[in-house]
Amino acid sequence: MxxxxxxxxxxxxxGTVDSHWQELTALDQxxxxxxxxxxxxxxxxxxxxxxxxLAEQPLPATLTAIGRTLVMSMGGASGPLYGTFFMELGxxxxxxxxxxxxxxxxxxxxxxxxxxGKSEPGQKTMLDVLAPVSAALDAGADAGTVARVAxxxxxxxxxxxxxxxxAAFLGERSVGHMDPGARSSSLIIGAVCAVLEEQSA
Amino acid sequence: xxxxxxxxxxxxxxxxxxxxxxxxMVGNQVSVxxxxxxxxxxxxxxxxxxxxxxxxxxxxxxxxxxxxLGGAETNSEMAMEMLPPERQGKVVICNAPIxxxxxxxxTEASGGSSLxxxxxxxxxxxxx
Numbered sequence: 001m002x003x004x005x006x007x008x009x010x011x012x013x014x015g016t017v018d019s020h021w022q023e024l025t026a027l028d029q030x031x032x033x034x035x036x037x038x039x040x041x042x043x044x045x046x047x048x049x050x051x052x053x054l055a056e057q058p059l060p061a062t063l064t065a066i067g068r069t070l071v072m073s074m075g076g077a078s079g080p081l082y083g084t085f086f087m088e089l090g091x092x093x094x095x096x097x098x099x100x101x102x103x104x105x106x107x108x109x110x111x112x113x114x115x116x117g118k119s120e121p122g123q124k125t126m127l128d129v130l131a132p133v134s135a136a137l138d139a140g141a142d143a144g145t146v147a148r149v150a151x152x153x154x155x156x157x158x159x160x161x162x163x164x165x166x167a168a169f170l171g172e173r174s175v176g177h178m179d180p181g182a183r184s185s186s187l188i189i190g191a192v193c194a195v196l197e198e199q200s201a
Numbered sequence: 202x203x204x205x206x207x208x209x210x211x212x213x214x215x216x217x218x219x220x221x222x223x224x225x226m227v228g229n230q231v232s233v234x235x236x237x238x239x240x241x242x243x244x245x246x247x248x249x250x251x252x253x254x255x256x257x258x259x260x261x262x263x264x265x266x267x268x269x270l271g272g273a274e275t276n277s278e279m280a281m282e283m284l285p286p287e288r289q290g291k292v293v294i295c296n297a298p299i300x301x302x303x304x305x306x307x308t309e310a311s312g313g314s315s316l317x318x319x320x321x322x323x324x325x326x327x328x329x
Contacts, residue, residue, distance in 0.1 A: 033211075035245050042240065071279055075239025075247045077272030080279035116275060165271060 001096060006062060007055035008195050010047060016191035017044040017184070027180040031167040035076045036180040043074035043082065059097070063090030077165065078181055081113055081126065088112035103137045110134050123163035124174060126181035129153045133189055143200065147193035154178060154186035204310035204319045205232040205258030207266045208303050209251055209273045211244045213237030219267075219300045227307040234258035246273045251280035255292060263291040263316030265323065267303045291316065295323040302326055 017024075017040045025037030046069050047054070054062045063086050071083030092105035110130045114120055121131040129150050136149040155178065162174035165181070206223060210216040216237025223233045234257035239245030251266075258264050266281075268274045274294060281292045293316060295302050306323040314322070 033244055035239065035243060038241075038243075039239070039245070071283075072249050073240060075241070075243075076245040077275050079248060080275050083279065116278070 001059050003055050005195070005199060006059065007051060009192055010051045010054060010062075010066075012191040012195045013188045014044045014048040014051070016187045017041060020184075020187050024180050024184055027178055027183055030177040031162065031170055031174045032180060033076075033166055036078055036184065039074040039076045039078055040184055043070040043079060046070075046073040058095040060090045060093055060095065063087070063093065065090075077117075078126075078184075081117055081181070084112050084116040085109045085130075103134075106130075106134050106137055117164060119164040122160075124157050124160040124167060124179045124182070125162075125164050126179070126185040128157050128160070128179065129182045129185040129189070143193040143197040147190040147197075150186040150189040150193075154182040157182040202260050202262045203231050203313055204262045204306075204316050205234070205260040205264040206303055206307045206310060207251070207254045207258050207264055208233070208235040208237075208299065209246055209254070209266055209277050210235070210237045210269045210299060211246055211273060212269075213242065215269065215299070219303050222300060223303050223307045226304055227311050230311045231307045232258045232260060233303075233307060246276040248276050248280045248283065251277055252283060255280060255284065255288075259288075261291075262310075263293070263319075265306045265310070265316060265319050266292065266294045267297060267299045267306065267323070268294060269299045293320045295320050297323040297326045 021037040021041040024040055025034055028034050028036035047066050054065055067083040067086030071079050088109040089105050092108045093101060114127055119125050119127055121127045132153040133146055133150050136146050157179040159175060162168045167174040208216050208219045216235035220233045220235040234254040236250035236254040240247050255264055266277050268277055277294050295306055302323040305326060306319050309319045309322040
């Protein structure tokens with residue numbers, strides 16, 4: 001992957017976190033401990049601080065470094081979950097993955113996040129976005145479609161009952177609120193897809 | 202060399218208080234360290250802080266970690282995986298209540314018990 005595209009992908013992910021972190025805080029205040037927005041901002045700001053250096057490296061090293069930065073800087077439960085996703089993707093992909101390799105890498109990263117959080121899709125977590133996105137990738141969806149799938153999947157967590165994470169303590173009271181991790185995942189996937197769509201246009 | 206104890210809580214006050222209880226009840230034969238709060242000192246847990254606490258409590262006999270809520274466990278697992286290779290496999294998380302577990306684990310550790318024994322004794326608390 002060329003340096004310029006990699007830099008723009010990083011910049012887009014950081015930019016969407018930067019413009020939505022207060023919304024994530026509000027979502028997390030409703031059903032969590034309210035730290036998701038600040039943690040995401042801290043983590044992705046730390047990634048942006050190294051963006052020049054990160055974009056110079058081969059894709060696997062970039063992804064692994066992003067994962068480590070998120071783990072070490074975010075604090076809270078979402079740091080290891082996001083970190084695991086990027087670190088596993090870094091481990092799974094080579095420097096110039098084709099579409100099949102990307103799909104397989106995403107599937108492995110999804111499984112690693114599920115194992116890390118001892119969770120599975122259907123429990124009102126970020127997995128409820130990552131799983132349908134993985135399915136859409138496997139079905140050959142283009143970037144615009146993947147972004148829509150991610151957005152709709154985050155919306156679909158609103159009526160769900162939380163079974164994992166802090167929201168699970170709320171039981172029935174978690175119903176009616178979008179899961180903050182599902183929302184942040186959909187935002188980042190949307191931002192990355194927008195860059196890829198522009199690239200292929 | 203006795204097993205070391207690490208206490209991981211979302212609250213720095215809980216972590217510090219539990220460590221203080223262990224020191225007063227068990228004494229200084231066991232190294233106890235704690236990690237509480239996130240990177241900015243708010244409620245949460247931090248992998249970097251947990252790794253520093255494991256380092257501070259390090260013993261070649263191993264380290265037993267006591268955690269409070271979900272994120273504390275997830276972050277502790279992540280911290281364990283990021284340890285240098287020679288320390289891998291010498292750190293365990295005890296499935297036990299954080300304060301009682303820490304005191305029981307430290308008491309067991311102070312007698313020179315193995316990491317497996319320390320973990321088992323702490324986890325008996327949850328089985329009751």
